[in-house]
Amino acid sequence: MKESITALRALQRQLYAFRYAEALISYDEAAVAPPESEAGRAVAAEEFARLRYALLTGADTAALLERAARDAEDEQQAAEVRELKREAGRIRNIPPGEYAAFSGLVAQAMPAWGRARKDSDFAAFAPYLEKIVAAVRRQAACIDPARDPYDVLLDQYEPGLTAARCDAFFAAVRGAVVPLLAEVQKRGAPVRTDFLENDWPLDKQRALSRRLMALWGLDPAHTLLGESEHPFTDSLYSGDVRLTTRYLPRDFTSSLYSVLHEGGHALYDSHVDAALDYTALQGGASMGIHESQSRLFENCVGRSRAFVECLWPTLCELFPAQLAGVTAEELYRAVNRAVPGPIRTKADELTYPLHIMVRYELEKALVHGELAVRDLPAAWNERYREYLGITPKNDAEGVLQDIHWAGGDIGYFPSYALGSAYAAQAMDDIRQALDVDACAARGDLAPLREELTKRLWRYGCLKETDWLVESLCGGPFDPAHYTAYLTRKYTALYAL
Numbered sequence: 156m157k158e159s160i161t162a163l164r165a166l167q168r169q170l171y172a173f174r175y176a177e178a179l180i181s182y183d184e185a186a187v188a189p190p191e192s193e194a195g196r197a198v199a200a201e202e203f204a205r206l207r208y209a210l211l212t213g214a215d216t217a218a219l220l221e222r223a224a225r226d227a228e229d230e231q232q233a234a235e236v237r238e239l240k241r242e243a244g245r246i247r248n249i250p251p252g253e254y255a256a257f258s259g260l261v262a263q264a265m266p267a268w269g270r271a272r273k274d275s276d277f278a279a280f281a282p283y284l285e286k287i288v289a290a291v292r293r294q295a296a297c298i299d300p301a302r303d304p305y306d307v308l309l310d311q312y313e314p315g316l317t318a319a320r321c322d323a324f325f326a327a328v329r330g331a332v333v334p335l336l337a338e339v340q341k342r343g344a345p346v347r348t349d350f351l352e353n354d355w356p357l358d359k360q361r362a363l364s365r366r367l368m369a370l371w372g373l374d375p376a377h378t379l380l381g382e383s384e385h386p387f388t389d390s391l392y393s394g395d396v397r398l399t400t401r402y403l404p405r406d407f408t409s410s411l412y413s414v415l416h417e418g419g420h421a422l423y424d425s426h427v428d429a430a431l432d433y434t435a436l437q438g439g440a441s442m443g444i445h446e447s448q449s450r451l452f453e454n455c456v457g458r459s460r461a462f463v464e465c466l467w468p469t470l471c472e473l474f475p476a477q478l479a480g481v482t483a484e485e486l487y488r489a490v491n492r493a494v495p496g497p498i499r500t501k502a503d504e505l506t507y508p509l510h511i512m513v514r515y516e517l518e519k520a521l522v523h524g525e526l527a528v529r530d531l532p533a534a535w536n537e538r539y540r541e542y543l544g545i546t547p548k549n550d551a552e553g554v555l556q557d558i559h560w561a562g563g564d565i566g567y568f569p570s571y572a573l574g575s576a577y578a579a580q581a582m583d584d585i586r587q588a589l590d591v592d593a594c595a596a597r598g599d600l601a602p603l604r605e606e607l608t609k610r611l612w613r614y615g616c617l618k619e620t621d622w623l624v625e626s627l628c629g630g631p632f633d634p635a636h637y638t639a640y641l642t643r644k645y646t647a648l649y650a651l
């Protein structure tokens with residue numbers, strides 16, 4: 156191996172060590188750390204950011220990347236250079252003090268948001284959000300002063316995504332979902348949900364999670380299921396993937412679908428080719444692609460009739476009293492009922508993209524300076540009335556419900572809706588050769604995992620985003636698959 160490639164690998168191992176520490180810090184923050192420990196964490200986060208910045212943007216690294224670009228002998232080496240150049244290019248023009256301070260700012264903002272949400276007190280969080288919006292606008296201007304700042308932010312989460320592409324996508328979604336939802340509400344077909352309101356013992360819910368992990372094929376030697384207020388997945392490398400869920404004593408479907416969702420993320424991360432570990436190519440590709448895998452397992456498989464029927468005997472064994480007199484079909488309809496509500500994470504598949512559309516429009520307006528942070532709650536409520544026909548009863552169930560903006564993630568939300576659309580298109584293509592419902596009915600998802608490994612999982616970040624989307628979906632991205640999927644599903648469910 157050439158000297159430059161050996162040095163490139165050594166650099167990536169150091170960056171990996173930083174990522175490892177930062178991922179552990181964030182897992183610890185969400186699942187382990189005591190509630191008022193953010194001061195120390197903010198200092199550590201800021202110092203790690205400073206070290207990583209220096210390592211990535213130093214003159215030595217720039218020279219090394221040029222040498223390695225010339226010396227790269229295979230696709231992986233070339234892709235490693237490409238990804239490192241992209242990462243360094245993104246932050247190089249941000250002043251180092253500003254870059255590090257941003258990590259410290261979000262480490263303080265997240266617990267402040269948690270307290271503000273508990274008290275439903277937007278004013279307590281607003282000063283943090285004002286600083287965050289100002290900071291991401293400055294960063295976008297540093298990264299590429301010639302481009303629209305919101306496009307620069309979108310690109311960080313989904314390379315190549317622009318507001319123009321988002322506008323076209325959301326117009327297609329809105330055009331299909333809004334009339335469909337109106338029909339569903341007009342029909343008002345009675346879906347039985349009385350049995351969901353019950354006591355679901357936590358030890359039985361935890362036992363269910365273990366069964367679900369096994370059904371998804373997650374290896375307990377390499378995956379850990381923890382508990383946190385907001386379920387998430389964090390992978391250290393392909394051999395250590397952490398996911399979390401949240402148990403509600405009065406609603407077992409909340410944790411059920413969190414585990415299925417986070418399990419999809421975890422499957423993706425743990426099936427990336429181990430040869431990419433400790434390099435810039437490890438882990439999943441874009442946020443939209445990552446979300447496509449969680450949505451595919453949560454919704455396309457997990458909310459299918461075939462899977463609910465497969466799970467039914469297990470559920471009856473764990474919850475015999477709660478499910479007495481209930482049928483699998485009734486559960487299937489209950490977990491697929493479409494009802495507009497204020498909370499995104501509780502939304503059904505049909506109303507979900509409308510929640511994302513609200514966030515997309517508002518964060519774009521914030522970044523463009525067309526909306527002030529202090530006017531955000533009113534703008535939020537107005538859009539919920541317009542798109543979903545409801546008014547949040549306070550800011551806790553309105554503008555304060557999501558952690559993303561507190562975490563500095565502005566430009567992230569559109570990838571959630573895109574993920575659902577990638578998943579629907581991928582399933583259309585996969586179903587041509589594989590009877591996914593038959594697999595789900597048997598509780599044997601190995602053939603689906605093999606197919607997704609072949610199309611997507613093994614590549615990590617080796618390939619570019621557009622290439623991966625096409626490989627996953629079996630053709631160029633087309634949101635018509637997603638709108639057709641929703642129309643098919645809800646037309647049948649509600650006999651429209």
Ligand SMILES: [Zn+2]
Pocket residue numbers: 416420446449
């Ligand atoms: Zn997710």
